Amino acid sequence: xxxxxxxxxxxxxxxxxxxxxxxxxxxxxxxxxxxxxxxxxxxxxxxxxxxxxxxxxxxxxxxxxxxxxxxxxxxxxxxxxxxxxxxxxxxxxxxxxxxxxxxxxxxxxxxxxxxxxxxxxxxxxxxxxxxxxxxxxxxxxxxxxxxxxxxxxxxxxxxxxxxxxxxxxxxxxxxxxxxxxxxxxxxxxxxxxxxxxxxxxxxxxxxxxxxxxxxxxxxxxxxxxxxxxxxxxxxxxxxxxxxxxxxxxxxxxxxxxxxxxxxxxxxxxxxxxxxxxxxxxxxxxxxxxxxxxxxxxxxxxxxxxxxxxxxxxxxxxxxxxxxxxxxxxxxxxxxxxxxxxxx
Amino acid sequence: xxxxxxxxxxxxxxxxxxxxxxxxxxxxxxxxxxxxxxxxxxxxxxxxxxxxxxxxxxxxxxxxxxxxxxxxxxxxxxxxxxxxxxxxxxxxxxxxxxxxxxxxxxxxxxxxxxxxxxxxxxxxxxxxxxxxxxxxxxxxxxxxxxxxxxxxxxxxxxxxxxxxxxxxxxxxxxxxxxxxxxxxxxxxxxxxxxxxxxxxxxxxxxxxxxxxxxxxxxxxxxxxxxxxxxxxxxxxxxxxxxxxxxxxxxxxxxxxxxxxxxxxxxxxxxxxxxxxxxxxxxxxxxxxxxxxxxxxxxxxxxxxxxxxxxxxxxxxxxxxxxxxxxxxxxxxxxxxxxxxxxxxxxxxxxxxxxxxxxxxxxxxxxxxxxxxxxxxxxxxxxxxxxxx
Numbered sequence: 013x014x015x016x017x018x019x020x021x022x023x024x025x026x027x028x029x030x031x032x033x034x035x036x037x038x039x040x041x042x043x044x045x046x047x048x049x050x051x052x053x054x055x056x057x058x059x060x061x062x063x064x065x066x067x068x069x070x071x072x073x074x075x076x077x078x079x080x081x082x083x084x085x086x087x088x089x090x091x092x093x094x095x096x097x098x099x100x101x102x103x104x105x106x107x108x109x110x111x112x113x114x115x116x117x118x119x120x121x122x123x124x125x126x127x128x129x130x131x132x133x134x135x136x137x138x139x140x141x142x143x144x145x146x147x148x149x150x151x152x153x154x155x156x157x158x159x160x161x162x163x164x165x166x167x168x169x170x171x172x173x174x175x176x177x178x179x180x181x182x183x184x185x186x187x188x189x190x191x192x193x194x195x196x197x198x199x200x201x202x203x204x205x206x207x208x209x210x211x212x213x214x215x216x217x218x219x220x221x222x223x224x225x226x227x228x229x230x231x232x233x234x235x236x237x238x239x240x241x242x243x244x245x246x247x248x249x250x251x252x253x254x255x256x257x258x259x260x261x262x263x264x265x266x267x268x269x270x271x272x273x274x275x276x277x278x279x280x281x282x283x284x285x286x287x288x289x290x291x292x293x294x295x296x297x298x299x300x301x302x303x304x305x306x307x308x309x310x311x312x313x314x315x316x317x318x319x320x321x322x323x324x325x326x327x328x329x330x331x332x333x334x335x336x337x338x339x340x341x342x343x344x345x346x347x348x349x350x351x352x353x354x355x
Numbered sequence: 356x357x358x359x360x361x362x363x364x365x366x367x368x369x370x371x372x373x374x375x376x377x378x379x380x381x382x383x384x385x386x387x388x389x390x391x392x393x394x395x396x397x398x399x400x401x402x403x404x405x406x407x408x409x410x411x412x413x414x415x416x417x418x419x420x421x422x423x424x425x426x427x428x429x430x431x432x433x434x435x436x437x438x439x440x441x442x443x444x445x446x447x448x449x450x451x452x453x454x455x456x457x458x459x460x461x462x463x464x465x466x467x468x469x470x471x472x473x474x475x476x477x478x479x480x481x482x483x484x485x486x487x488x489x490x491x492x493x494x495x496x497x498x499x500x501x502x503x504x505x506x507x508x509x510x511x512x513x514x515x516x517x518x519x520x521x522x523x524x525x526x527x528x529x530x531x532x533x534x535x536x537x538x539x540x541x542x543x544x545x546x547x548x549x550x551x552x553x554x555x556x557x558x559x560x561x562x563x564x565x566x567x568x569x570x571x572x573x574x575x576x577x578x579x580x581x582x583x584x585x586x587x588x589x590x591x592x593x594x595x596x597x598x599x600x601x602x603x604x605x606x607x608x609x610x611x612x613x614x615x616x617x618x619x620x621x622x623x624x625x626x627x628x629x630x631x632x633x634x635x636x637x638x639x640x641x642x643x644x645x646x647x648x649x650x651x652x653x654x655x656x657x658x659x660x661x662x663x664x665x666x667x668x669x670x671x672x673x674x675x676x677x678x679x680x681x682x683x684x685x686x687x688x689x690x691x692x693x694x695x696x697x698x699x700x701x702x703x704x705x706x707x708x709x710x711x712x713x714x715x716x717x718x719x720x721x722x723x724x725x726x727x728x729x730x731x732x733x734x735x736x737x738x739x740x741x742x743x
Contacts, residue, residue, distance in 0.1 A: 232637055
């Protein structure tokens with residue numbers, strides 16, 4: 013995308029986000045969800061990764077995911093506009109007839125081999141979900157009733173256990189790695205947006221809030237907390253943007269490593285930075301009416317999403333695959349470098 | 356619950372602090388710089404009768420408990436002498452415990468009064484290059500030869516060996532594969548460090564340079580059977596008795612370093628002015644120091660509980676390990692923050708905080724690493740599967 017074109021797309025998304033952000037948990041209603049859903053749909057962002065080559069780079073998609081994460085939004089930009097279309101593209105499906113999201117394991121990690129308990133994640137507006145098994149087989153599964161996670165904004169639905177699901181394609185080894193990398197990058201980018209915005213909110217609060225006749229931001233102890241949090245956010249953003257860049261420019265194995273590093277960084281640093289922000293807000297951040305807990309919930313659940321820190325560090329600690337070994341057979345897993353379950 | 360020290364215990368603190376007042380920063384800086392054993396300090400402590408604090412009265416000591424011993428060593432470290440001071444006397448304070456409990460009357464009469472009056476320096480010879488904390492893997496071997504044993508092997512990290520006349524030496528008298536349990540077949544001796552048969556090489560190291568840490572090459576050292584502590588093959592069991600008190604003493608020393616480092620940081624924070632005001636007025640300086648105070652106070656309470664339990668003959672493994680863990684961490688953190696408070700001057704040897712920093716770092720490794728403490732708490736206290 014040309015710079016001007018991307019800027020225009022990002023500004024549209026920013027404007028949408030500002031208009032449809034929820035001001036508190038009480039504002040999350042079917043009506044506000046529907047209005048936001050329709051407004052997002054009108055932006056047509058699902059087309060960005062539909063074609064081959066895609067209209068938007070991974071870096072651009074990651075920046076849009078960041079933008080979406082900055083505000084408390086109920087819309088499923090990731091599931092229905094950025095992730096499922098990319099999966100369809102990798103499978104060569106150019107004209108999908110439905111609007112799926114992606115299916116994850118019940119614990120919100122990358123799913124295990126079929127059949128296994130699943131949920132449809134980030135499924136606002138979705139009519140189905142795509143399940144990528146560790147062997148690369150992709151099935152479209154049906155949606156069951158809504159289910160709750162600690163993230164009050166995110167739509168998640170059960171996937172009926174009895175549904176076999178229709179096989180829609182199979183990812184080869186490289187496409188499978190590309191899919192994992194992309195999913196990790198996009199999900200991580202949204203968390204980066206959330207933590208960046210929340211630290212900004214808490215910094216603004218420290219500028220305004222007065223105690224003992226002074227702005228609390230004038231106290232070194234508060235300043236240093238926020239400076240530390242800012243450093244954490246920068247580390248998260250840098251790792252994530254590098255991983256996105258790798259997907260656009262580097263071999264997929266390097267991109268997958270970068271994506272895992274980014275997610276591992278965000279899993280710990282983003283949570284820590286949000287804790288810091290909440291400490292700066294003090295008591296007000298503990299109230300139901302305040303948006304702080306919406307950010308906290310998003311980041312806490314996000315830290316377990318797709319791959320936990322334990323999953324990632326274990327995988328990153330493994331020796332690099334032997335490049336001299338015979339070419340793989342096209343299956344996504346398992347290999348020495350890939351445990352049976354994709355993490 | 357009673358948080359008061361007894362009158363005697365308070366007296367120990369005050370008397371030791373008073374006794375050591377003349378050993379100032381310059382004294383310790385020079386000893387550390389010159390790698391010179393603090394003879395004057397040692398003589399003063401010995402002359403005050405403090406070395407035999409836990410040795411039974413019948414052998415010239417005071418027969419006091421580990422609580423008093425930890426108070427003494429904490430105060431010694433806190434005097435500004437840090438680990439250079441504490442290590443110079445550490446083994447005399449409680450290291451003879453296996454001899455006191457398991458040694459023959461003859462061995463005790465021959466050695467303990469000399470330890471108590473400071474005449475006899477002893478070092479502790481357990482760890483080996485191939486067996487750090489995994490003591491059962493030691494290979495230094497003592498072969499019986501009539502009324503003697505002949506010992507050969509290597510030891511490493513033997514503190515104060517250069518200055519010592521005798522060594523409390525752990526050996527194998529049966530190989531590991533010859534005994535039912537790996538802990539069987541080890542024998543303890545308190546014997547002369549005969550330089551004709553023991554080559555002692557100091558290890559260059561990061562700190563605590565007034566007291567050497569050494570590698571020992573033992574070649575056919577003849578040890579009289581009367582130097583054996585207790586029964587043959589039971590040496591490891593005798594050492595176990597002393598592990599918990601050892602952790603408590605180290606905890607006390609770490610605490611003392613933390614306290615003196617914090618004191619110096621506070622003094623510097625009050626004196627040093629930048630931007631027209633004392634730097635201690637900055638929350639960025641004040642809060643870390645206040646945090647260290649809280650951590651040192653909390654660590655001290657666990658240490659007091661541990662020594663209280665031990666002196667009453669009650670199980671104290673959990674508390675001894677926790678005290679070592681918390682005191683080592685609190686002590687090092689305080690030293691680190693004291694150095695940071697001093698800024699560039701903290702890095703200079705002109706101020707003692709650099710020395711405290713180097714010495715406090717040791718306490719997170721010795722005599723047992725923080726990680727091994729967590730192993731203990733994880734498996735022995737929490738009941739989780741042993742991880743090593």
